[in-house]
Amino acid sequence: MTTKRHLAQVNIGRVLGGPDAPAMQDFYRNLARINQLAERMPGFVWRLQDETGDSAMSLSWPGDPTMNVNMSVWENDEALATFVFKTVHQNFYARKHEFFEMPEDPSVALWWVEIGHIPTVAEAKERLDHLIAHGATAFAFGWVDLPVAKLWRERRCA
Template sequence: MHLAEVNIGRVLGGPDDPRMADFYGNLARVNALAERMPGFVWRLQDDTGDSAMALHWPGDPTMSVNMSVWESAEALGRFVFQTVHRNIYARKHDFFEAPDRPSFVLWWVEPGHIPTLDEAKARLDHYRAHGPSEQAFGWADLDEAKAWLERRCA
């Protein structure tokens, strides 16, 4: 199984806002790095192919979305926490409003499956309503999610 992720957030300003210079200035570089990482499968992109910043969360056009698929949790983890991405991630509160509920979720997908925004929204809504489960989980639940997957595939 592959691992899908989605995270949403309301940016604090547009590309011309000085507070956002580091975020927008690194967006293309970080996205290109993701695509070169071992284990990368797919990422949501807008019509420019550059990023998904022009795409919005279903039901909330003010919410930006990032979604990708990876061959494994380890591959995603290497990208998120062991590349330049970690520097931007560590500063997320400089660029995005602080969420009042979970804004990130992981779930398993069959190889070759490309999730839709509606599917991602359903997974995040499930996670918000029910907590971690086989349907949707967070970083802290990854070991248990791997066990669920092993039992399901056995």
């Protein structure tokens, strides 16, 4: 099957402490390892990085310099879902409330991009703002709106 588009994702969060905070040490100690794992995953295309090349932790969200941003592009939803939910990343995702403030509004947005397109942080903000204002649309949507999410629900019910 030939893919005509890739899946971009952005997630934002305000960390609950710096690298020296005892509650945050597990997060920071594993950040480079998780990012390297993503880059080795089948279907990985690109991820946002700061000048260190390890993460994007020094980059901030437009309009809120206290908010961290993470962005990546994947060949398809299965590739992204496999990384997020079927690798060691799932352990940190399940603990996100230990590391980040949990906002009421969505903090994750996904959208389809043309192959070769690398989204900007400004584009990601536009997508997430749209999701917050209008709910899931073709312009921006959340995890539950992915085609793979329907398959997961069907497998659980079978």
